[in-house]
Each structure stands twice: as structure tokens, then as C-alpha cells.
Amino acid sequence: MIPPFALEICVVSLGIFLLMAESFSFKTSKVTLAHGAIFGLLCVFVLSFWTDLPADGLQGSGFYVVDSLAMFFKRFALLATILTLILAIDYLPIVQRLVPGERPEAGTGEFFILPVFTCAGLMWMASAADFIMIFCALELVTISLYIQVAYMRRSLASLEAGTKFLILGALSTGFFVYGITWIFGMTGETGLNAIQKSLSVIPVANHTALLFGLGLVLVAIGFKIAAAPFQFWVPDVYQGAPTPITAFLAVASKAAGFVVLIRVLQPFFTVPAFQEKLTLALVFLAALTLLFGNLSAIPQTNFKRLLGYSSIAHAGYLLIGLAAIGDSFAGKAVVFYLGGYLVMTFLSFLVLVPVTKAAGGDDLAHFNGLAKRSPMLAFAMLVAATSLAGVPFTIGFFGKFFIFEAALNQGLYLLAVLGVIAVASGFYYYFKVIRAMYWQPAGDEAGPVPVSPLSRMAIFACVAAILVLGVFPRFLTDLLP
Amino acid sequence: MISVSPLLFLILVPIIAAALVMAGANARTTSMLGSAVNVLFLFALLFLYDESAGSFQFLGSIPVLPQFGLNLTLGADGLSLVMLFLSTIVTFAAVCVARPPVDNPRWFYVCLLFISAGVIGAFASLDVLFLYMFHELALIPTFLLIGIWGSGDKQAAAWKATVYLATGSFILLFGIIGLYLIQPEAARSFDLRQILAHAEAGLIPDNPVVYLLLLFGFGILVSLFPFHTWAPQAYACAPAPASMLHAGVLKKFGLYGLIRLAVPLMPESIQQYAPLLLALLLGNILYVGYVTIAQRKLDLMLGYSSVMHMGYIFLGFAALTEISLTGASLMLLSHGLTIAALFALSGEIRERTGTLDFHELGGLARITPRLGLAFGFAAMASVGLPGFIGFAGELLVFFGSFGAGMPAMGLLNGQEVFGFNAYQLATIAAVWGIVISAIYMLRAYRRVFMGPLAERWSRLPDLAGAPHASLVLLLAIMLVFGFFPQFLVNLVTPALILP
Numbered sequence: 018m019i020p021p022f023a024l025e026i027c028v029v030s031l032g033i034f035l036l037m038a039e040s041f042s043f044k045t046s047k048v049t050l051a052h053g054a055i056f057g058l059l060c061v062f063v064l065s066f067w068t069d070l071p072a073d074g075l076q077g078s079g080f081y082v083v084d085s086l087a088m089f090f091k092r093f094a095l096l097a098t099i100l101t102l103i104l105a106i107d108y109l110p111i112v113q114r115l116v117p118g119e120r121p122e123a124g125t126g127e128f129f130i131l132p133v134f135t136c137a138g139l140m141w142m143a144s145a146a147d148f149i150m151i152f153c154a155l156e157l158v159t160i161s162l163y164i165q166v167a168y169m170r171r172s173l174a175s176l177e178a179g180t181k182f183l184i185l186g187a188l189s190t191g192f193f194v195y196g197i198t199w200i201f202g203m204t205g206e207t208g209l210n211a212i213q214k215s216l217s218v219i220p221v222a223n224h225t226a227l228l229f230g231l232g233l234v235l236v237a238i239g240f241k242i243a244a245a246p247f248q249f250w251v252p253d254v255y256q257g258a259p260t261p262i263t264a265f266l267a268v269a270s271k272a273a274g275f276v277v278l279i280r281v282l283q284p285f286f287t288v289p290a291f292q293e294k295l296t297l298a299l300v301f302l303a304a305l306t307l308l309f310g311n312l313s314a315i316p317q318t319n320f321k322r323l324l325g326y327s328s329i330a331h332a333g334y335l336l337i338g339l340a341a342i343g344d345s346f347a348g349k350a351v352v353f354y355l356g357g358y359l360v361m362t363f364l365s366f367l368v369l370v371p372v373t374k375a376a377g378g379d380d381l382a383h384f385n386g387l388a389k390r391s392p393m394l395a396f397a398m399l400v401a402a403t404s405l406a407g408v409p410f411t412i413g414f415f416g417k418f419f420i421f422e423a424a425l426n427q428g429l430y431l432l433a434v435l436g437v438i439a440v441a442s443g444f445y446y447y448f449k450v451i452r453a454m455y456w457q458p459a460g461d462e463a464g465p466v467p468v469s470p471l472s473r474m475a476i477f478a479c480v481a482a483i484l485v486l487g488v489f490p491r492f493l494t495d496l497l498p
Numbered sequence: 499m500i501s502v503s504p505l506l507f508l509i510l511v512p513i514i515a516a517a518l519v520m521a522g523a524n525a526r527t528t529s530m531l532g533s534a535v536n537v538l539f540l541f542a543l544l545f546l547y548d549e550s551a552g553s554f555q556f557l558g559s560i561p562v563l564p565q566f567g568l569n570l571t572l573g574a575d576g577l578s579l580v581m582l583f584l585s586t587i588v589t590f591a592a593v594c595v596a597r598p599p600v601d602n603p604r605w606f607y608v609c610l611l612f613i614s615a616g617v618i619g620a621f622a623s624l625d626v627l628f629l630y631m632f633h634e635l636a637l638i639p640t641f642l643l644i645g646i647w648g649s650g651d652k653q654a655a656a657w658k659a660t661v662y663l664a665t666g667s668f669i670l671l672f673g674i675i676g677l678y679l680i681q682p683e684a685a686r687s688f689d690l691r692q693i694l695a696h697a698e699a700g701l702i703p704d705n706p707v708v709y710l711l712l713l714f715g716f717g718i719l720v721s722l723f724p725f726h727t728w729a730p731q732a733y734a735c736a737p738a739p740a741s742m743l744h745a746g747v748l749k750k751f752g753l754y755g756l757i758r759l760a761v762p763l764m765p766e767s768i769q770q771y772a773p774l775l776l777a778l779l780l781g782n783i784l785y786v787g788y789v790t791i792a793q794r795k796l797d798l799m800l801g802y803s804s805v806m807h808m809g810y811i812f813l814g815f816a817a818l819t820e821i822s823l824t825g826a827s828l829m830l831l832s833h834g835l836t837i838a839a840l841f842a843l844s845g846e847i848r849e850r851t852g853t854l855d856f857h858e859l860g861g862l863a864r865i866t867p868r869l870g871l872a873f874g875f876a877a878m879a880s881v882g883l884p885g886f887i888g889f890a891g892e893l894l895v896f897f898g899s900f901g902a903g904m905p906a907m908g909l910l911n912g913q914e915v916f917g918f919n920a921y922q923l924a925t926i927a928a929v930w931g932i933v934i935s936a937i938y939m940l941r942a943y944r945r946v947f948m949g950p951l952a953e954r955w956s957r958l959p960d961l962a963g964a965p966h967a968s969l970v971l972l973l974a975i976m977l978v979f980g981f982f983p984q985f986l987v988n989l990v991t992p993a994l995i996l997p
Contacts, residue, residue, distance in 0.1 A: 414634075422675050425672065433672055437665060437669060444664035445661055
């Protein structure tokens with residue numbers, strides 16, 4: 018049995034080791050580094066099943082919490098990072114073209130090592146139970162992502178994406194810190210447990226100030242999870258960033274945002290006076306996010322951008338689940354949805370990267386005739402798109418089903434009505450990919466799309482996970498906190 | 499506690515056949531063999547079904563989500579057996595009629611087989627959520643079938659149908675979740691048997707919102723007026739086997755669901771909202787009927803006619819009497835077989851001539867007599883001529899709905915007089931639908947098969963081989979049950995649970 022915080026230490030040591038290895042052995046191929054990172058992270062993933070969970074969940078002086086939710090998200094972060102690295106290996110030729118260096122190998126090592134540090138940040142975030150701790154973990158994640166988004170120095174789009182992400186990210190950090198100050202000022206605490214205790218003794222006159230602080234924190238997390246109206250950075254950043262990093266942003270950073278949101282809101286939901294107002298705010302956010310994400314995804318022609326809007330749309334469904342948190346199953350529903358979202362989003366990116374390499378771009382038109390060129394790749398994308406749309410017998414259906422069941426049980430009828438609009442437009446834009454692959458004729462020069470064995474394995478694993486969990490969701494729900 | 503139902507075999511056969519086709523087996527032979535096995539297996543089930551015992555038989559259950567009371571439970575009673583019979587027969591006919599397309603013939607058959615697996619699963623499920631999920635399974639193959647191998651404005655048609663069906667089915671999903679939530683909290687279940695037991699014990703309140711969600715969710719899937727516009731276009735553009743399966747079987751799912759769920763659980767809401775439904779279904783019969791008359795192409799005309807005929811079945815449902823519901827169930831079968839035969843025939847005509855425009859066709863009966871005869875039979879069956887099941891079904895629906903509701907009474911000049919109630923008025927208006935369908939069907943027959951034969955059609959081959967055999971089979975079933983409807987009535991009536 019190993020202590021849970023050893024997992025993060027292992028990940029950080031792995032990152033430092035890889036950095037050293039890169040600087041001292043510049044002859045070896047950088048892909049070896051990526052393989053090393055994947056192997057190391059897999060080892061940590063396996064180790065995570067041998068950690069001993071303390072009975073009260075608290076470690077240290079209450080800033081670090083280890084419960085099953087935290088463990089689930091640690092594994093989630095590890096898996097997401099492994100998949101990102103697999104994507105990154107495939108994407109390497111495009112990065113090399115856009116990164117200047119004396120030798121073709123130069124300057125690509127960090128592209129594989131930075132995600133490892135991000136992963137450590139994500140894992141800390143899953144356990145953070147103190148505003149200071151949350152802030153530090155969040156910054157580790159965000160700052161390493163700034164670099165990764167702007168990594169392709171010769172691509173204007175990548176630089177623009179990096180700048181936008183940096184400025185808006187910094188702004189949201191400002192909101193976050195300012196919000197924490199207000200909450201600290203009212204309660205005198207930064208630990209979430211301590212805040213929960215002091216909430217009951219705070220005079221009613223101070224509630225407004227506390228809510229103001231919480232609202233600012235909500236705005237900051239809204240940036241991270243791409244909830245409308247704080248979503249405007251998403252399409253440009255997602256389109257401009259290197260594709261593996263887009264996937265990483267869309268899945269890992271969003272999931273971490275939701276964990277923080279669950280943790281931060283938990284103490285406030287125990288007080289009826291706050292619960293009502295928070296639910297209202299979450300309903301408002303969810304409604305806006307659902308509508309914006311789904312409706313503006315409809316006219317998109319670039320697939321990465323489309324996935325950007327779709328990630329906003331999925332944040333909307335997840336927020337519905339959070340707004341219905343009073344339901345006993347809602348928490349599980351949110352986590353289940355995130356699990357499904359990880360698999361299906363990475364699957365679509367795993368197909369996108371080889372297609373981008375073979376067809377020379379990531380527009381929907383580059384998918385034309387994929388069914389004839391590579392039937393198996395097209396089938397994988399079909400599974401991903403139907404799952405994202407929420408067709409039964411895929412994991413995406415059960416995700417939506419649980420969320421809406423919880424929402425209806427809590428009487429959030431407005432969100433259910435908006436959900437119908439959202440789902441209908443979701444069908445429209447996800448089926449655009451299927452249409453391109455199966456209906457449209459392929460271009461003249463297009464041949465079969467080559468896929469590396471490692472990605473083939475990952476694609477196969479994702480397809481299997483989507484279909485098996487689409488029939489037997491119990492395999493995942495039984496694992497959930 | 500996993501127990502396996504023999505019905506699982508029915509669902510798995512098309513899926514295994516599809517897997518074999520993908521693995522490289524001969525697509526056409528494998529699909530025909532698979533669907534023939536299913537037909538034979540279903541005959542065996544019909545033979546084994548114990549009519550005196552009634553209720554659900556061939557039970558089997560695989561737990562999926564215990565905390566939600568969700569299991570993959572399969573089972574069948576008389577009504578589902580009739581629907582399963584329809585599904586397997588139409589699948590067999592569709593696979594026989596299908597001609598392998600030039601590009602991607604494998605995928606074509608795989609799509610057909612998956613639609614078949616979906617509908618069989620839907621009719622065999624005793625779990626309400628799986629009933630819904632299996633129906634949705636057919637959505638993607640339909641989208642691909644119309645979009646890839648269709649004709650005319652196929653992409654727009656496939657698009658429209660998919661968005662309509664997806665929207666309808668999500669409304670339906672909310673209806674089903676609602677149905678789950680109005681059950682008492684400790685005993686919530688998706689199991690149809692348990693839901694019916696709750697209803698019998700009076701534990702399920704008759705919730706009008708849930709009823710309306712179910713009505714419009716199922717209604718969009720059945721092309722209830724005014725949500726019908728996706729259907730004619732999609733059927734006209736789809737390849738013939740796809741239209742046969744979709745119009746013949748898949749669309750019946752909505753009405754099947756309403757008879758299964760709404761009739762036993764929400765009878766009061768059905769009666770409360772009957773005027774609304776009556777108005778809409780008259781839109782189906784009369785308005786869409788007139789639109790059908792105006793069509794100038796055979797495929798669009800058949801598409802509209804299939805929308806129109808849904809109106810009668812809705813009438814049987816809205817009237818909520820035993821006779822009318824039995825009639826509605828018979829019409830599910832009769833319309834499924836008839837429209838499948840008609841779409842198969844129109845596909846055969848298109849295969850030979852390349853057009854279905856009334857202005858270009860004519861006199862085909864002289865050169866292709868078997869095709870003409872089969873079309874004549876199918877057209878008569880569609881109009882509801884005595885001797886076909888359609889007649890029995892329509893008659894029961896009209897009798898049942900005319901006797902439904904309370905008689906309207908009032909005072910006129912101090913004297914008590916009787917008037918017609920809403921059901922009776924609707925029935926009277928609906929009977930005119932028979933005249934309308936006679937007009938368009940006979941006119942279509944005249945335009946396509948009679949009159950002078952154009953020179954360029956003088957060398958058309960007649961019906962032969964597997965398509966011929968499968969059409970004869972469809973027509974023969976219509977005639978047999980048309981003369982002996984009692985067999986069906988005995989199967990279906992005990993399955994109807996009336997308030």
C-alpha cells in the first residue's frame with residue numbers, strides 16, 4: 018500500500034526525469050521520451066489501485082482530500098494524459114514543420130514532457146480542498162497549457178490561440194483570487210471544510226458579500242469549463258492549438274474544472290439560504306451554455322472548431338447535472354458523463370489526427386469519402402459522433418439519460434425543454450461528420466489513411482469502451498464515488 | 499439472475515448475419531438466409547405461444563442497472579408476436595427485393611439488417627427504456643441508407659427525417675423518464691410488467707404532461723399531422739427495401755408504444771385530450787389525403803398515403819374501446835404488409851423504367867402482367883377491400899370509434915334530442931378517407947398500368963425470382979388473414995389492457 022500523495026510525486030519525478038533525459042541524451046529520438054512518459058504514467062495508473070484511502074479522507078491539515086471522487090479523477094487525468102501523448106506522437110510531423118530548429122528533432126522534447134506536468138496539476142486539483150491549494154494546482158495546469166497551446170511557433174493560428182488563452186486565462190485567475198479574498202474576508206478561512214463549519218455562524222448580513230465572492234469564483238471556473246457567457250475564448254483557442262493539446266484542453270482541463278466546482282459548491286449547498294441562489298445561478302449558466310454551444314455549432318465547417326463548440330455544449334449538459342445536485346444520483350451522473358465524454362472526445366481526436374496528416378487539414382471537407390478510403394477509421398468516427406449525439410447503445414446516451422433523469426426528478430423543466438432543442442441541433446452537427454464520411458465522394462488524390470499501431474490500439478480501446486458501456490453502464494457506475 | 503429469452507435469438511440473428519457480411523460472406527445470400535431463419539423461428543414461437551395462458555411469455559432478463567430497475571427484459575404477448583411477425587416477414591421481403599447497389603453492397607445489407615435488429619428488439623422488449631433504445635438503433639442505418647443509396651433529393655430528405663426523428667425520440671425519452679418518475683419512489687421501474695402492476699394497484703397517477711410527451715414523442719415517429727412532413731420525402735428518396743422496413747415496420751413502433759403504454763396507464767388523459775388528437779388525426783386522413791391525390795409521382799404518393807393511413811390507427815387508439823383498439827392492432831399489421839408490398843412494387847417499377855412519374859408511365863400491365871396484378875392486389879388491400887386484413891381492421895376501428903364516448907344529448911325546442919359526439923363526428927369524417935384513398939390508388943393504377951404503352955417500355959422484364967416470390971408471400975398473408983381475421987383477434991385482444 019502506498020500513500021495517495023505518492024502518485025503526484027511519482028508523476029512530477031517522471032516529468033523531471035524526462036526533462037533531464039532529454040537534455041543529456043540529445044541523440045535519442047524524442048518519440049522515445051513520449052513512449053517513456055506513456056509507460057511511466059501507465060505504471061502510476063496501475064499503482065493508483067494500490068493506494069490506501071484514509072477513513073476520513075483528509076490528509077495533512079485538511080488541504081488535501083483523498084476520497085473516491087479524487088481517486089476517480091486522478092485516474093481520469095492519467096488516462097487523458099496518456100491518450101494526449103499518443104495523439105502527440107502521431108501529430109509530431111506537423112509540430113516539427115512549425116517549430117524552428119537546427120535539427121529536425123530539436124525543440125520537440127517538451128511537447129511530450131509538458132503534459133506530464135499538467136497531469137500532476139490535474140491530479141492535485143482532484144484532491145485540493147483548500148482555496149490556496151486549488152489555486153496553485155489550477156495555475157500549474159493553466160501555465161503549462163499556455164505553453165502547449167502556443168507551441169507551434171511558426172503557426173500564426175497557434176500563436177493567436179496562445180495569446181488569447183493567456184490573456185483571458187490571466188483575467189479569470191484575477192477573478193478567482195479576488196473571489197477567494199472576499200470569501201476569506203467573510204469567513205476567515207481558506208479550507209473548504211473550515212468554511213463549511215463557519216457558514217452556519219456567519220451573520221445573515223454578510224451573506225451578500227460571501228455570495229459576491231462565490232460568484233467571482235464561479236466566473237473564474239466558468240472560464241475553465243467553458244460555460245457561457247465565459248466561453249468566447251474556446252473556438253479560437255481550440256482551432257489554433259496543436260490538435261493533441263486541443264483534446265487535452267477539451268477533456269482534462271474541463272473535467273478538472275468540474276471537480277473544483279463540485280468541491281467548492283459542496284459546503285455552500287449545505288446551507289439552504291445559499292442553495293436556492295446557487296441552483297438558480299447554475300440553471301442560468303446551464304441554459305445559456307446549452308443554447309450557445311449547440312446553436313453556434315450548427316454552421317461550423319472546421320472540425321476542430323466544431324468540437325470546440327461541442328465541448329461548450331457538453332459543459333451545458335454537465336451543468337444541468339450540477340444544478341440538479343440535490344438528486345441522489347446527480348453527482349454520479351455528472352461523473353459518469355465526464356467519463357463518457359473523455360472516451361468519445363478522445364476517440365474523435367484519435368481519428369482526426371491521422372486524417373489531418375493524410376488530407377492536409379482539419380475541415381469537415383477533409384473527411385469526405387473516408388468510409389471508402391478507410392472503413393474502419395470511418396466506423397470509429399461514426400461511433401464517436403453517435404455517442405456524442407447521444408444515440409442509444411453508446412455511452413453518450415446513458416450520460417444524457419442520467420443527467421436528464423436527475424434534472425426531471427428535481428423539477429428543472431426549463432432545462433429539459435432546452436435539452437430537446439440542444440439534442441436536436443446536436444444530432445444535426447454531429448451527423449455532418451457522418452454525412453461527409455459516408456455520403457460525399459472522396460477527392461481524387463485521396464488514398465487510405467495510415468494509422469500507427471499505438472493509435473490503432475487506442476482507437477480500438479475507445480470504441481470498445483463506448484459500445485460496451487453503452488449496453489452495460491454498470492461497469493462504470495459501480496466504480497463511481 | 500441472468501435468464502435468456504428465446505427472443506434474444508431473433509435479435510441476434512440479424513446482427514450475426516451483419517457481422518458475417520462484414521467479414522466477407524456473400525451479402526445477399528447471408529442476409530436472405532438470416533431473415534428466413536428468423537421467419538421460421540417466429541413461426542415456431544407462434545406455435546409454442548400458449549394462447550390460453552395469455553400475458554407475456556418467452557421471458558428472459560439480463561440485469562443492466564439494478565439501482566434504476568433497468569434490465570434487458572425480453573418477452574412477448576399476442577400483440578408483440580403479431581408485430582414481430584410483421585417485422586420478420588417484411589425484413590425477409592425487403593432483403594429479397596433488394597438489389598445489391600454498385601458501391602458498398604456490404605454496407606447496404608448491414609444497414610438493412612441493423613434496422614431489422616432494431617425493430618425486432620423494440621417489439622420484443624418488456625423494458626420501456628430498451629423499447630426506446632432499440633428503436634433508436636434503427637436511426638443511423640436509415641440515415642445512411644437514404645443518404646448513400648437513395649435517389650432524388652436524398653440528402654435533404656435524410657437530413658430532415660433524422661432531425662425530426664431525433665427530436666421526436668428525445669421528447670419520447672422525457673416521456674419515458676416522466677413515466678418512471680411518477681411511480682412511487684421506492685418501487686420505480688422500467689419493467690413493463692411491474693409498471694402495469696403498479697397501474698393496476700392505482701399507484702400511478704394519470705399525469706397529462708407525461709401523456710402529452712408520450713403522444714407527441716410517439717406521434718412524431720408515426721408522422722402525426724402536422725409533424726408528418728419528413729415521412730413522404732424520406733420514403734420517396736429511400737431505396738425500396740429501406741422504405742419497406744421504415745414505413746412498414748419501424749413507423750408502427752410509435753402506435754405500438756401508445757397502445758402498450760398510454761392505454762393502460764393514462765386512459766383519463768387520453769379521453770381528456772381526445773378532441774385534440776381527433777382534430778390532428780383528421781388532418782392526417784383528410785388534409786394529407788387531399789395532398790396525396792395531388793401527387794404526380796408514385797413514390798411520393800405512396801409516402802403520403804402511408805402518412806394518411808396512420809390517421810385510422812390513431813382513431814382506433816383515441817376511441818379507446820376494445821373493438822377499436824383491436825382494429826388498430828390489425829391495421830398495424832395490415833398497413834405494414836400493404837405499404838411494404840407497394841414500396842417493393844414501386845421499387846421494381848423504378849428499377850425497370852428509371853422513373854415513377856405518372857406522365858411518363860402507362861400501359862405497363864400489358865408488358866408486365868405479374869407486376870400489374872400484384873400492384874392491383876396491393877392497391878385494393880390499401881383501400882381496404884373486403885378479403886384483405888385492411889378491411890377487417892378499418893371496419894373494427896370505425897365500429898369501435900362510432901360507439902365510443904358518451905352520447906351527446908341536448909334540448910331542442912323543449913324536446914330531448916340526440917346528437918353525434920366528437921368520436922362519431924370524427925368517424926363520419928374519417929370514412930371519407932376510404933373514398934379518398936380509392937381515388938388516388940385507382941388513379942395511380944390507371945396511370946401506371948393502363949392506357950397506351952410507350953414505345954420505350956415495350957421490352958421491360960416481368961417480375962421473377964426472389965422479389966416475385968416475396969411479393970406473393972406478402973399478398974398471400976394479407977389474403978389469408980383477411981379471410982380469417984379471427985386468428986389475429988384472438989391473439990391481440992387479450993393483450994389489450996383496457997381501463
